[in-house]
Amino acid sequence: MRFNTVFPVLLIFLGLLHPFHPVYPQNKSEDNSKELQEALRYLQDKALEVQIHARLIGKDDENIWNTQSRKITVSGKSVSITLEGEDLTVKAHLIPFLNEGGSIFLVAKGEVWVQQSASQEKKYYSTVKSLPIKPGESVIFFPTGVLMDTEENNIYTIELEIQVEPLE
């Protein structure tokens, strides 16, 4: 079993079990632990680890800025990344689906709210893309499109490098 940090995951499991699991008399403790193990195994089978590396890329593929994050989710549950800029908000929703054979189908939805100038209204764009991927394979999501050639120097594009793996 591999975790990003131990304590929060223990809390999650504790929180999951606490309100549902009744207090049994002493002689049912063996059944309890058996069920708990099965529950853990079941959750473990469905759980996915999503690693996100967010970057700002400039001209000549220059890496201007980057940050990374790891989240644990379950098959079909979205991990949403919100990137807030001065005149721009970008939301990238990543929904991984774990298939029977162990392969993963990744759906990525990009939402952009952008205000080109103070006098203009805020514009909204939204697209959904999907791709079958292997566990651990790197995919790159460009929520604002790929950087086009430009004469200006301080123009950047957002790049999200994503890897999805079953939580072993």
Add this chain to the structure above:
Amino acid sequence: MCYDEQIISAYVDGELEGPLSTEVKKHIESCRRCRSLAAEFSAISEVFTAVRSADSIDSDQRKARVWQGIRRQTNRETVQNFWHRRVQIPLPLAAGVVIAVAALVFTLIVNPFSSNHRGTPTALEQDKAMDTTIPAVPSDFTSPGNTIPELEQLVRFLSDQGAAIEVKIELPSSSKIQVSGEPQLLRAADLRRDEIE
């Protein structure tokens, strides 16, 4: 016949292939115009050579200093990542710890949904039991002897319940982001950033 000025310029830089370089050299020796051109290009290059040799920017001390700076910065990041490091725990041990902690909590807090709780909970115990961040669930989850199919329902419920897992990132201020059309989702292997020889 004279060579193109670009060829003369490339010759001055030593960028021509062997046979062509020899031919151009022979031509320059006999042609005043091309000789003058080569001399002009050489002179410009020599100005830069003089400037380059006069500076002491590329010193061992500077190289060592920059190296130390890089190490300091990357070591600082390693320490910050310490609390987010990956931890490997065997499954039976992890399960055992969860069971032990859960058992300790269950003996102290009475579950308000259970019909098997010991005695009437005090007001304080009831408040503690209600103080949970997990949303309330339908009553059919709480009967004793839950089987796997009901747990499947639980997992599905948790999957659908509530907002997505969120990550919020603030972009550096005054970044000009180019919105250049449709978003793209590509495999990293297909995205050839650097030309491969």
Add this chain to the structure above:
Amino acid sequence: MKIFSNDPKAFQSVYDKTFHTIVRVAYHITLDAEVAEDICQEAFIRFYHRTIPFPSEDQARYWLIRVAKNLSFNYYKRKKREKSALERYSYEPKAHERNGEELLLRSETEKIVHRAVERLPHSLRSVIVLKEYGNLSYREIGKVLHITENNVKVRVHRARNMLGTLLKEEEAHVL
């Protein structure tokens, strides 16, 4: 052989082979030794953070040089905007002293050359800086700038033609 930038041996090797080029390029664009050091450090830290491996050590080097060049030009443009047009011709490059090192003295020639290069169009300036300060071959310049060797040859030639005129103008101005 793929290069993973967070592999200590690979990092050290690339650092040893590339430092002298990028510190030169950074210094001769910014004319500030301290800034050149900072740019070198920044370029290598970005290199360290890059998760996608490089196909070869050469590709890693080209990437670093590109980053350092862009950082240097960005810095210089920012500084230029802060100065008035009048100040430009009397701009004294910052002589730098640190921890008892010798003061870096700037010759008149260096100032003239710098101003002439600054007046070249950006596409020609990049090529000349990499060639004359970075001491790169046409092939290497092509790899850094993602252009063909022939294109590099054409740009070097054009830059030289322009520099011939610009250097004479700068000298005349100083005299």
